[in-house]
Amino acid sequence: MDIIVVGLSHKTAPVEVREKLAVPDSRLGEALCRLCAYQGVKEGVLLSTCNRVEVYAVVDQVEAGYARVQEFLADIHLSLSSEQLTPHLYWYTGDRAIGHLFRVAASLDSMVVGESQILGQLKDAFEVALAHKASGVILNKLVKKAISVAKRVRTETRIAEMAVSVSYAAVELAKKIFSNLGDKTVLLVGAGEMAKLAAQHLIRNGVRRVMITTRDSHSALELAKRFNGVPVPFDEFQRELSEADIVLCSTGAAHYLIRSEDVQRAVRQRMNRPIFLIDISVPRNIDPAVKDIDNAFLFDIDDLEMRVEQNREERRREAGKAERLIEQEVDVILHWLKSLEVTPTILALRRRAEEIKRAELERSMGRLGHLSPEERSVVEGLASAIVNKLLHGSLVTLKTEAESAGASLFVEAARRFFNLDDAPAADRVTEPGRPVRPVPVAGYADPEQESSEQVQEKDS
Amino acid sequence: MPVMFLMATMGLYLAGTVFFLAYLLRRSEALSKVALGVTAIGFLSHTAALVTRMTEVGHVPFTSFDEAMSFFSWALVLVFLGVELRHRIHVLGSFILPLALLSLLSAAALPKEVPTLEPVLRTVWVHVTLSMLGTVGFAVAFVAGIMYLIQDGLLKSKRFNVLYAKLPPLDFLDRLNQQSILMGFPLLTLGIITGAISAEFARGSYLNWNPEQTWALVTWVFYFAVLMGRITVGWRAKRAAYLTIIGFAGVILTFIGVVVKGHGPVA
Known part of the structure; x- marks a missing residue:
């Protein structure tokens, strides 16, 4: 009786392969039944997201189990043969399989290390397996443990705390200036993608009032509808500056739209209440001299990217802590498995x-x-x-x-x-010589692949 | 007994200061729990010192300047623990505790004497308590001002270091600054009024322009201006931070004025 995992992820397979293997929610149950019908497969859980497709199984014999599961994966899509899959797959058993599951659950294996969606996806996959009686004593215990390990990692390390996307870094900075975003107003200048994302994040974090201005008044109206905001005429938005606590600027203009004196006037009208300006446009749309004005805090795309890089660094450090924590937990589970013999x-x-x-x-x-x-x-x-x-x-x-x-x-x-x-x-028989380290998977998420917090596992 | 408690308090505040300063520079959150624990025990010991001293002399122990300073330190820690309990801003301790320790040490460094209170001065403790509590408000505003300037500087220069991560948002600090002054100002006002009444009893005139009284009045006018300035012309944020730091310097001068007068009873 052995635990195995066979699968592929964003680290081993390009999206063309992943998308073929991805099993839609509606067909998960049927797929699981097919998996468990293979001889020698006792239990199975199928985790399918847009970044990974993995089969966790309890099998009689490891090698035969690997072969069955690979066969099962190849069967998901007609155009794929088992051989074609081989270069993209990874196979783990025993402690390495358990370690892998824990790392996946704790989001150490994710494209954006520390993102939280994968845990929900694992829970969903487990629900389906439970409903179809595909998982049994061992996988039940294992997945539940994986969920609790993920929660432990979340609370005991700072892996999920820091923003790792430019648009989210804006929120993080805003929270260092304003303690309560609920009563703050955002002015969105231009319809740049990144600024829209940042506005979305701000709204999700409590901002209720949004003003929108774009050169093309039509798209301002459209955005106003989307964010439940107020459109402001583009040629006079500078006069509304004092109304805004947070200014998000992202247009294609080749010159400064917000000049130093505009901000100076706004700060004066605001009676020195701090104003937070984010310029995500290149070339810049806010005069860099604004940074010398008291109580005005200007950040451009480089500042935000620097912040993101620092946070990634920090997450990597925290991931080390998480790995050690997982090692301990794998030990615990191995102990339990032994006791089951x-x-x-x-x-x-x-x-x-x-x-x-x-x-x-x-x-x-x-x-x-x-x-x-x-x-x-x-x-x-x-x-x-x-x-x-x-x-x-x-x-x-x-x-x-x-x-x-x-x-x-x-x-x-x-x-x-x-x-x-x-x-x-x-x-309880223990084998002192047996290594119980989790799988060391080389490298972390490629920073280039991730342009925003939106790039998360569930998006596709 | 009170001396023993005071020594213990000093040791605990020192430990609390060390832990809080270490917390400021390290990523560990666990350190803040240790620092808080030590500070809380220190506070209990401090309370015990004040209470035993009170039963010893038979009245509220504000007969000499060092006792007033000890009370100031006690109230400062009390306010910190209150804010901490409500807002969980551990980092405040890194700034307030050194101040509390410093005032407690200065209290210990001053000569200990138990002057017998003249009957007319029996009510002087009201004046001292009120003034001291007012001063605690200004001290917290001072600390908030310093924290504000640090965070403002870090944001402006885009240095996102450990300190940046630990310091609370700017507007929280600005609000803490304002509320501390709002708390301190009426108390100081009452303190000055009761002080003037005491002076009238003791010396027959409400005001005799000694250094202490002069500076107290200057301080009062200054903080009044700071409060009004915020409402009318927007003296908030960075300017308020600067002003409250300067204001607290005035308060310290008042204290020195009291010491320079060279006698125990405060009036």
Whole structure:
């Protein structure tokens, strides 16, 4: 009985391959049933997002399991042969498979390290597997553990804290100037993509009032509708500057649209309330001299990109912490898996019975006082007989089920019925020499691939 | 007893200061919990010191300047713990605790004497309490002003370092600055009025233009101007930060004025 994972991700396969393999939600259940119908596949979970397609399975034999799952993946799309897939696939088993699942859940393997959508996607995949009874004792435990590990990583490291896109960096900066975005007003100048994204992020973070101005009044109206904002005429928006707490500027104009004196006037009218200006346009649309005005904070595209780079660096540092945390958790799971094996459970059961028998005998002997050697052996015999007869059925069942699909179920049940996990852990066989590190996957998300926070796993 | 408690408090505030300063420069959040814990225990010990001292002398222990300073330090930590509890701005401790430690140390450095209160001065503690609480407000405004200028400078120069990450948003600091003055100003006003009444009882005139009284009045006028300036001509943000830092310098001069007068009772 082994745990394996076979799959491909944005790190190993181009989008042309990934999109062919992606299984739509509506067909997930059917695919899972097909997977579990393969001989030797006991349990399965299928994780399909636009950045990865992975099959987690519990199989009888690793090599045969790899082959079955690869066959299954090739069957998803007609135009793909198993051979064509091979160069894009990765295969892991045992601790490396578990480590991989944990890293995926904790978003260490994501394109944007630390993004949170993958966890929801894993939960969904697990729900489907549960609903179709494709996952069993082992994968249930494993996926639940993966979810809790991901949450631990999230709370104990700062991996998800920092903005790693230019548009989101604007929000982060805004939050260092304004503590409550709810009562702030955003002025959107121009319809540049990045500025629109930033506006969206700001709205999601509480901003309620949006003013929009574009050279083409038609698109201003359109954007106003989209953001539930107010259009402002383009030729006089400078006069409205004092109304805005946050100015997002992104137009194609080749000259400064907002001059130093415009901002100076706005700050004066605002009675020195800080104003936050973001210029995402190239060439710049806000006079750089604005940065010398008190209580006006101007950031251009380079500033935001620098911030993003710093945050990426920070996330990478935090990812190291997360990796160590995952190593520990893989250990825990391996320990549990070991305990599921039949032999240690039988031994533990016997030892437990023996302990109870001996303790009870000692107590009774003490109370009975003077017994002749024959009487003693009769009493001892009686105790042994009761214990052995009681255990016999359970032991036989465990042995006969050892090879069956439900072995782990029986083991788990036996351990719970006889309270074996509270007993001294001497029976838990550990292999000290066995490496339990999670899979070291080279490199992180390619920074170039990600232009905004929007590039996340669920987008396609 | 009170001396023992005070020594313990000093040790704990020192430890709190060290932890809070380390917190300021390190990424670890755990450090803030240690710093807060130490500070909270220090505060309890400080309270115990004040209470035992009170039972010892039989009245509110504001007979000498060093006791007033100790009370000032106590109230400062109290305000910090209050703000911390509400807003979870740990970094405030990195700025307030050194100040609390400093005032406690200066209290200890001053000669200890227990002057017997003249009957007419029995009510002087009201004046001292009010003035001290007012000063605590200005001290918090001062700290908020410093933090504001640091964060403003970091944002302007685009240095997104650890300090930038830890300092709260600018408008929070500006609001803290304003509210601290709003709290401190009426207390100082009442402090001055009760001080004048005490002076009338003690010396027969409300005002005799000694350095302490002069500076107290100058301070009052200054903070009044700061408050009015915010409402009328927008003295907020960076300007307010500068002004409150200057204002607190005035307050410290007042303190020095009291010490220079060279005697214990404050009036």
